[in-house]
Amino acid sequence: MAFWNDRRTRGYLYQIAALGGVVLVGGILVSNTLDNLARQNIATGFGFLDREAGFGISEHLVDYSPADTYLRALCIGLLNTFRISAAGIVLCSLIGIVVGFARLAPNILVARLASVYVEITRNIPVLLQLFFWYAVVIQAFPPPAAAWEPITGVFLSNRGIAIPWPGLGAPVFEGFNFRGGAVLSPELSALLIGLSIYTSGFVAETVRGGILSVPKGQLEAARAVGLTRFQVLRFVTMPLALRAIVPPTTNQYLNLTKNSALAVAIGYPDFVSVANTTINQTGQAIEGVALIMAAYLTISLVISALMNWFNRHVALVGERS
Amino acid sequence: MNRNVLMWVAVVVVSAIGGALIQGMMEPKSTPAPNAQKSDAPKSAAAPAAPAAPGASTSATLEAVKARGNLSCGVNTGLAGFGIADSQGKWTGFDVDICRAVAAAVLGDAEKVKFTPLTTQQRFTALQSKEIDILSRNTTWTLARDTSLGLNFAAITFYDGQGFMVKKASNVTNAKSLNGATVCVQPGTTTELNLADYFRSNNMKFQPVVIESLQELTGAFVAGRCDAMTTDVSGLVSIRATQAQPNDYLVLPETISKEPLGPVVRHGDDQWFDIVKWTVFAMIEAEEKGVTSANVDQMKSSDDPAIKRLLGVTAGNGEALGLKEDWAYSIIKHVGNYGESYDRNITKQLGLGRRINALWLEGGLIYGPPVR
């Protein structure tokens, strides 16, 4: 038999050809693009990353000044994206679980309210929700000089919430703004509230669906062997429901992370915001967009990996036990 | 089954490779010489140019504009006096007039313009990717934009500088007392960079609030999210003029930068660059010579040789640019001279006088090379 008639060999050949094709097409695209950019005298390459950024960034978890490099500015943006995604994922899960259970509540009023919540949050475009929350945060609160102080040392104003923080001291109003303490900015607050509420509607539906997917027989059997309501929930409903909940919830977490790129609309300096500014100041759109794609791909893959791990170790173990 | 799938993949890949190879062989590879004039239209569209008479069109942009029958012009999303659309969708403004003037010079009709409103962040990509033929949108001429962004600034139409605007109620009266302030600023601007420079060099601190849409940004400033808003003084004056209570706001006296604004084109099309450049210079020369949209027809019989050349009574300029001889006549007739456009848009709408934007003859900086 000739080697090309062998199924496995042929399979390998096809795969090599496919890979080669992809590499070739990619190579042609890259070389064409570089050619065109050179023709228009547009700068290329990643050399700009070492140059001075020159612009300010309002929120940075680590030190940053305009004298730092573009690379550092982008890292600041990336950290800000991590921060909003992580906080948003936690908050949307909490709200989503509560609302999801509420939809199944025997109390009609609670169930109705929960379903109204879900319909509203899921059906209004997330960008509009962000604008709404941002307007609420900056319009409803007083200017910093007249900030509300509900608890001593905690100040609410249109500059955000300033609270005392170990190591940073207590906030005091000075000149234009509060100094000292930790500040939750209006931009971060609005983004966190907006993204979490929008996503929580979807999470709530997933939770409800997951709970409904548990076969009645299992629950009846559990009650029959004398488990309490809480024990049924803990040892039967949840483990079975989680199997149906975790995969679609992973999607929602990914959506939340990707939607966080809308931050630029309300002035939160996330990765896309910083990368866009970088693109505009350096003119290196292709490099900038490549960085954005790489960053989101990485974040998404990490979230997927974590959720898969969770699925294997929590949801399925639960089922076996 | 698996094999079938692989087979299809192979077919697709092979045809892709084949196609690419064929395309690669058909396409003459030439090394781009820096600064050489090059057609920048898509290859397939570039018709071989007939042996060129001096001044005959070799400009891909010019050809594309003529074939399309309109000029695609990138303008502001809405800045009164410079570029703004009214409720009927009609665009007016000083930057918008430059678009109209180029259309008048090239197509003989100042209305044949397609306006594309662009934010600070979108403007350069739109020009580089040929979505627009020129960008006329209060854009500052800087070294980086002129070089690494692959752009050419055709002329300076407005000499500006960056300033700050505050609420009068804040009692701030000069920029030096803004230490610690929160400042609203648009991303992707020279403004953003000057702001950081200014506070750095004066050892002051600031908190930026960076929002892409000018409308949202102004909203945040008005709501009190920021203590000050910063951009070109012309922009501040325009934003102030369009507020419900302009008198509640104060533009601080300091200007912290040079912001020479003007129309921009892409690298690689010298003839188009020339056309935009000389459109502006013709408007300046017309003002110097007292030629206006009202008297341009009488001026055709003027004895002044410079006016005769400008209006194409004495031929030559049009041919040199690859345009009709009445190119400048069209500009002045349909749009007016530099001063007319300035008065109509900036003085009348914003109450901003000529100052350094007066003609050099009157002690200002507006000076155009001779149109000859």
Ligand SMILES: N[C@@H](CCC(=O)N[C@@H](CS)C(=O)NCC(=O)O)C(=O)O
């Ligand atoms: N001249 C500066 C700033 C120009 C600029 O974009 N200014 C703002 C404020 S006046 C603007 O026009 N925004 C309107 C918009 O984004 O559409 C530059 O070229 O970077």
